[in-house]
Amino acid sequence: MFFFIARRLLQAVGVMLAVGLIAFALFQFVGDPVNNMTGQDTSLAEREALKEELGLNDSVFVQFGRFIGNAARGNFGHSYRQRRPVDELIWERFSATIELSAVSALLALLIGIPMGVYTALKRHSWLSRAFMTLSLIGVSLPTFLIGIFLILIFGVTLNWLPTFGRGEVVDVGGWTTGLLTLSGIKSLILPAVTLAVFQMTFIVRLVRAEMLEVLRADYIKFAHARGLAARAVNFGHALKNTLVPVITVIGLQIGSIVAFAIITESVFQWPGMGLLFIHAIHEVDIPVMAAYLMLIGLLFVIINLVVDILYYAIDPRLRLS
Amino acid sequence: MESMASNMQNTVEQNAGASPSTPLLDIRGLTVEFPGRRGNLVAARDVSLALAKGEILGVVGESGAGKSTIANAVIGLLDPPGRMASGEVYLAGRRIDALRLPAMRAIRGRRIGMIFQDPLTSLDPLQTIEAQLLETITAHLGMTESAAQRRAVELLDAVGIPEPSARIKQYPHQFSGGMRQRAVIALSLCAQPEVLLADEPTTALDVSIQSQILDLMRQLVRERALGMLIITHDIGVISEIADRVAVMYCGAVVETGATAQVLARPAHAYTKSLIAAIPRPDRKTARFRLVQQHATVESTARRLDVKTHWLGQRRSFDGDGDGDGDGDSGVDSSNASNAALVELENLCMRFTTVPSVFKSRRRYLDAVDDVSFSIRRGEVFGLVGESGSGKSTIGRLICGIHAPHAGRIRFAGVPLDARGSRRALNRLRRQMQMVFQDPFSSLNGRMRVRDIVAEPIRFHRMAEGAQLRAIVLDLLDYVGLGGAAAPRFPHEFSGGQRQRISIARALATRPRFLVCDEPTSALDVSIQAQILNLLKDLQQELGLTMLFISHDLPVIRQMCDRVGVMKSGRLREVNDTETLFTAPRHEYTRHLLDLMPKLDILSGDGGDGDNPN
Amino acid sequence: MARFLDSDLWWDFKHSPLVMTSAAITALMFLVALFAPQVAPYDPFDMASIDLLDALRPPAWAEGGSVAYLFGTDDQGRDVFSTILYGSRISLLVGFLSVIMAMLIGVLVGLIAGYKGGWLDAVLMRIADIQLSFPAILVALLIDGVVRGILPRGAHEELAVLVLIVAIGLSFWVQFARTVRGSTLVERTKEYVLAAQVTGLPDTLIVFRHILPNVMGPVLVIATIQLALAIIIEATLSFLGVGVPPTSPSLGTLIRIGNDYLFSGEWWITVFPGLALIVLVLAVNFLGDWLRDALNPKLR
């Protein structure tokens, strides 16, 4: 167990270093930061001084080391655009994105997994055919279209739900949350559904495919041959075995929810990191891009670690050695 | 999976009170179909079988004969789209094939236990053995938790698992193959069924474990007065365990009778040919006898005059110049026949089983450990030993698929290692070929047969154009396939035919050394006999030197001049075949010979048959 | 060919009207996109042929519509029907080329990693892992962002399509690499590969002649599904304003433009491109879905 976790952690550090390298490379590729920091009347001498002060004359390795060191402390420099520390900018937006993603992920899982199981077990019933067709339509609909149509229907036509922003938020120990106010929750519904649709349909299909594989396994046949009740076979044996491969993919999928939030956030003007990032892209605001990249990397690493530990808990074959 | 329960409504409760004379399990006129787009495939046709209390009924037949289908139909677990087209199944006089699902579930496990073929995949990997036992016991016997627990431990003990109370908490992956098979048996017995259906319960197991499992099952049947249906294609297993035997061919039962009678005096033609094809462990025969009607392929083989044909031409491999130089033909006679062609000296091969950055955490496996022997020119050298003992690895080392970890290999006196030039190595490489075990994976399914055979010739630039085409057709003829096979794809051929393609490919470089790595273990005995005959003929005609790898002692006895015995990577004994079989020196060899099924009851005319040709 | 016509795949295909419809739709959209200049009544990229005075005509069947403009015109007077044809052309172009690029990279990496194994495999697969943690949309956005920074101002717009292809292609290769590696690991130990090794064939020949054809089945399935995804991602990027410029709009750009007219009643500007996108992606997805099931012998 210790070795297992230690190895994973080591890998995680490796991944973060690699992501750091990419983020660092962004700065190197995309022009001279001094140009982005100074006005046009800054003199050459001042530029040189600034360069020296920023350490841009050091070797690339020293700079990379410093970048990683700063990043580890959450220091990503200043946004070229907003002239504020990037970590502060990101932190302001962090809770919005995380709440949106978490709720979507939950929606996707709570609806997606049962639907996947159902469609696998009742492969030929009309309901599962309907589910499968719906899920196919779900993966074929671009997220932004879903968002627009939800706004049109539930916001404008029916006037049931807010169509933009996060509603009232309250601050709970430094974490702003919209989950504790009615307007916050109402504001969350449309974006969360929009974001969840794709992931949900994806999970339905994934669970179904894996479950079908498992249902064909010899031990399922053997379980039937032992005369076990259908429920015991389907849920006690088949579902659990299905979840093993599904967990990894779902883990990755949850990571991508955060990235896909970019689209949802810009359709719903949701004040999260995605909106920040898309603005940064438009304006080539490298420090923000780099920080966001590292953050997604970190998120992935954490999710993976959790998935691995879950794996470890579910699958006894890993516990050996 | 429960297709059969639904398509039969008439749940007739006839023969309610079973009289002592009614068989325990009675299958009457069972026909099973698999509807497919090319029409119905009839997997079992009008099969009738009866099984009495305390009786072991063996079902034999070649692969695809419909053996498993019968067992699956009895228990109502036909794979979709399979369905029972007609027939009835009675359990202790009560009809069960038309039962509804809940009633069927009550029978499964409780009254009919089933053992599937593969012990490695029959257990849920995520649950402990205990959990799986408990759920079955409580589902059927309605015991309390603790009583069920006690019973589970007893069962494990009964099937011979050491320290059952500790082992029961473990997961399947912590069990060895044999233990898993025992656990599967325990699971199928845990609700005290009256009938046990065992579908090839020992095929995936080692010979020694196989004999233990068979002993166990025999003992259980006797003790508990079960009726047991055992399905296998291994006549050896049948002869050891079955009271009666049913022979299946193409979905139909062609012969039933007491084991001794069927094996000794087969009545049906198929049974005859089957039995004739079984390699005799007790004496060596020149060729396998093949009953004519089942050996049609054999007769189509066109004999080539190897003295004049390309295949036999310029087969001089000695000398320093290029191998294709002098026109010396036929079997090379330049050297004394007992000179070694292949010599292994202190060969070692180590695989890393657990890779790690840290040396201390790496785990190794010495698959071949300090092995030395030599193979004489023109001889067939056999290599036996249990699974995983390193036989294949030796073959692969010689052919250059793996590089040895230590030691050296000499071929025709030339050391085979990377120090030689690529060209020289290539020339030597061309002189050896390999025939593999699995005819299904040893051919590239995306290539036409003619390209498969032509590739080595083309690659070594030994012929091209029209000549190449002619050679390929000749080779296919020579192995008994005929030129019509050339433009087809491997999947259109049966296992035996594919193995012939493999052989043709191996011959394509005109090798003088052939490694046969269990070339027939995936084949039915009758087809095995054809292939072994073919190999024997080729060997003699072309003067091939052969390394013949097998774990099947009877086959080794029929094929080899000398034999090496392997165990855990080490060579335990090397000897002349007859000496080895009659007077084994090493203890392990003796152990192996002991486990070999005796098959004393085999019909007498399985012996030195006359050669059809 | 005869082998194909005789195959289960073809039989399956012929017996599923839904799949045949999808195939027909896909083929139709492909052909129409390919021959857009011949099929489309107008050339929406040709500024000189557009007349602002024709702007905002409703579809032909609606009041005020004209048969000259089947699906009406947009705010610039472009024929919506033609822009959809040309737009699908760009969407499909981006989709196709990016998937082909991803396929080339992925298959190659997968083959090398699977066949060579060892540290090379470890390194390549770690890279794949890292790549996998960045969803396609993010990678595409990032590459786009970086390219904006690197390229001289203005050049980006011209290269937008190329940038999109590279961005999407680079984010898609992992799926291929992983699958191919997995299959290669299996194939590598199969005896036909050993047989080729015994013959002395060089590794490259073994990999490309023997292994590659045997691992292509799943690759095709992934390619189909990725194609649908690539089309969506292109549309999304264009919707977010980092895709192709509005002067040569893709379906996504068209939807973004039309989006401005959702409340004003000119629904056709966004609805028709939206429908075209959905139908195209749905058809491709249907095909991919079916292909996956059909090529998986276990699901029969």
Next chain:
Amino acid sequence: QANTFRFAFQGDAQSLDPHGLNETFTLSLLGNVYEGLTAYDGDLGLIPALATAWEITSPTTWRFNLRRGVTFHNGNSFNADDVIFSWRRMIADGSDQKSRAGLISAINRIDDYTVEAVTDAPQPTLAREMVYMYVMDKEWSEANDSTQPASPRTAGRENAYSTLNANGTGPFTVTERQPEVKTVLRRYDNYWGDIDSNVTEVIFTPIAQAATRVAALLSAQIDLAYPVPVQDWNRLDNTAGVRALTGPEARTIFLGMDQGRDELLYSNIKGKNPFKDMRVRKAFAHAINLDAIKRTIMRGASTPSGLLWAPQISGYRAATNTPYEYDPEESKRLLAAAGYADGFEVTMDCPNNRYVNDEKICQAVAGMLARVGVTVDLLAQPKSKYFAKVLAQGGYDTSFYLLGWTPGSIDVYNVFQNLLSCQNSEQKRGQFNLGNYCNSEVDRLADGIGSETDADARQSLIDAATRIVQREVGYLPLHQQPLSWGVRDGIAVTQRPDNVLDLRYVVVE
């Protein structure tokens, strides 16, 4: 009782620093928090603010009497020192108000509540320029290390306090500031003035997507949204509870051409600059159909214009407002005469989120030019990138562009100074004359317009200069764009022609 007013704009104020960026929305939002010495009323009439009265004591000297009893939001009182401090700050490095503050060469303190501004040349419109010269508290700025303007454009290394915090004298204080997310203003109880508004709290949200913005208004989540797309006016008017609030904006949209360089930066014509040829410029002028743009893209809501300034601007004379005629044949003839019978290629820079339908106008223009043979490569970008490219700090990196202009002083001199004078960075003239249209006669006349105090004489100078510019086709004016707001019923607002939302006039029912 509490009255909350919510509104949305398409972008956010880029900073809370009043001197950091000279951009309409930033100044307009900050105008509720900060104040200048003078102010506009709802019709752009000049009214006293922090100065109660002013007079021109000599042609180059202005005397301002400051208001007494004014306190900043932090309680500090306002006096002459703050005025002088703020002016200094406005001419310091990083300030974007240099062109305004630079008109003044010195501000002298007469006493605590009187200052005297000295200019190099006579500046008849100085009092109007004062509107956007917001006054900061000297003590507060010093205490918070914010004596230098923090400009978002010259992104710096450390966080500048003044970008996130504000301390003005205006009727509203900033209570919450989340850039690009939300800004909350609260009524300042000690405000010196008496204003119409009964709003106690203002919540401002930037919403970038027009559809989302309109949807928010339609679903009553906000009280006011601007701009709303002109095509949505009907929808708003037909929806109960909301209405479109429209009117002519004092902003003129026009096209500019690089007439300064000897070779265009972005064109296939090498070795010469086609725009230096008057016939080419004229050909462009005749190629563009202003009415078509008005009718389709602007939904009839724009006012085609032949001038660079709108009727609201002092110095406007209807008689001179004659747009160029749409005559593609003439245009082709002129191009042929200039040697471009087959046309040429040029890249057009265009913002895509700054003016009403800016990108669409550019597309339409490109289409129209294509019909006379000129191929236009359109490069439409978000405003921040667009401005960074085409403005002075980007080195006027453009050949052909679209720009909109509202003279901040609501006086035509501002146009002459910024758009029509030759580029001269020392004199801070022609700074927004991106194509460097340059005619010394116009420059001379502009000087006169700047200093002439007699109205009739001044008007004739304006007319003379206008004629020159029109004849030479220095610019291609397109139209005055409409103001396009969407407002919920029950909200009374005053829509200023310069598209400024002044919260002083917002009344919630």
